[in-house]
Amino acid sequence: MTPVLFTNVALAVAAAVFLALWIITLVRSRRRVVNRNAAERQRIDLELSLAEQQGRLGIIRELQDVAVLSIARLITRAEGARYMAESDPSTAVRAATNIVDEGRVALADMRRVLTIAREGEAVAAAQPGPQSARDLFRVMRDAGLVVNFTESGERFELKPGAELAIYRILQSSLANALKHGGLGTEARVSFAWTQDGLQMLIDDDGIRAAARRDSSSDDEVAARTAYTIDDDLKALSESIAGAGITQMRERAQLFGGVFNAGTVPGLGFSVSAVFPALRFHNGVHGVDLSR
CATH class of the missing domain: 1.20.120 (Four Helix Bundle (Hemerythrin (Met), subunit A))
Structure with a gap:
């Protein structure tokens, strides 16, 4: 050689x-x-x-x-x-x-x-409330979730049970965003207080965040998050199941709320809970008083 x-x-x-x-x-x-x-x-x-x-x-x-x-x-x-x-x-x-x-x-x-x-x-612990929500945001941010919170309208006092139900829906939504989207996922939380009720919305970009982590270029991110009209139609008609979703839906219904959750193709997941008459009926709504 x-x-x-x-x-x-x-x-x-x-x-x-x-x-x-x-x-x-x-x-x-x-x-x-x-x-x-x-x-x-x-x-x-x-x-x-x-x-x-x-x-x-x-x-x-x-x-x-x-x-x-x-x-x-x-x-x-x-x-x-x-x-x-x-x-x-x-x-x-x-x-x-x-x-x-x-x-x-x-x-x-x-x-x-x-x-x-x-x-x-x-x-033993204190009743979840506005300060508890801020503490929850801090915990989730420390864990790697990007949380942006906006609030509009005039906040009114809630009965303890209603406040707990809202807190738990928020808690479960953020936990799911971190679990499925992973580190770097952005969650946008909005509370809109109306004259008689509350509209809460939690949107995350978990699908896009996962694509950003696993891709080496913007083109690859775009390819991973591409979707078609069929994906949109499927997202509109799909029925989201699971213990966590069921519990959130039941918590909302206890206080006359309408709960929705679904995938946003190419982006992430969206959770909404609308309580149209929370101001005057959150004390007795949905409770059988005849027993």
């Missing part, structure tokens, strides 16, 4: 070795990234599960306190109405009407306590 040929063979062998080492290193690096992402998702799942448990017990405790105080007031007003009935029957009738309305709200709260208690969770 001539020196030139030997040198070429040696260089080829060395190049092959370096290439193999590079491929092995790249595979290991990607595997570490995948494992790290899986561990991060597991951490988020556990943290959200803990928040679920904490919120459940918190709402039980708060609803119980509210119901006990409401019942105490009802007893006091009923005694007053009994005495007024002897001297001023018309005033007693008006008082009785107010007692009936307040009694329905108190009974609805107690029914919800029983429903939540049956789920069997027992960890």
Whole structure:
């Protein structure tokens, strides 16, 4: 073998070795990234599960306190109405009407306590509210989700049960966006308060985010996110199933809400919940008071 040929063979062998080492290193690096992402998702799942448990017990405790105080007031007003009935029957009738309305709200709260208690969770925490939503945004951002929040209209006070339902829909939507879209997914959250209700929308770009992570060029991203009119028609007609979607839909329906969820071809996923009469009916809506 001539020196030139030997040198070429040696260089080829060395190049092959370096290439193999590079491929092995790249595979290991990607595997570490995948494992790290899986561990991060597991951490988020556990943290959200803990928040679920904490919120459940918190709402039980708060609803119980509210119901006990409401019942105490009802007893006091009923005694007053009994005495007024002897001297001023018309005033007693008006008082009785107010007692009936307040009694329905108190009974609805107690029914919800029983429903939540049956789920069997027992960890103390504060009732989810506006500050809890901001904490949730912080947690999701730390986990790699880009969260943008906008709010319009005049916010009004919600009964604890309604506030919990809205919080859980938001929580589940963001968790799903991170789980399916992965790191770098952008979630756009909007709350639109109307005179009587609330419209909430959570859109994410999980499909596009995954394409950006796995592609080496803009052309490849465009190819991965391309879609046709058939994809649009399928997205409009498809029925999204799953325990998480079902739970969100049921939470919305408890308070007269209309829930929708579906894929946006080439982009991601969209969740909406519209509560048309939340201001005046979120205390007793959907609760069977006859039992």
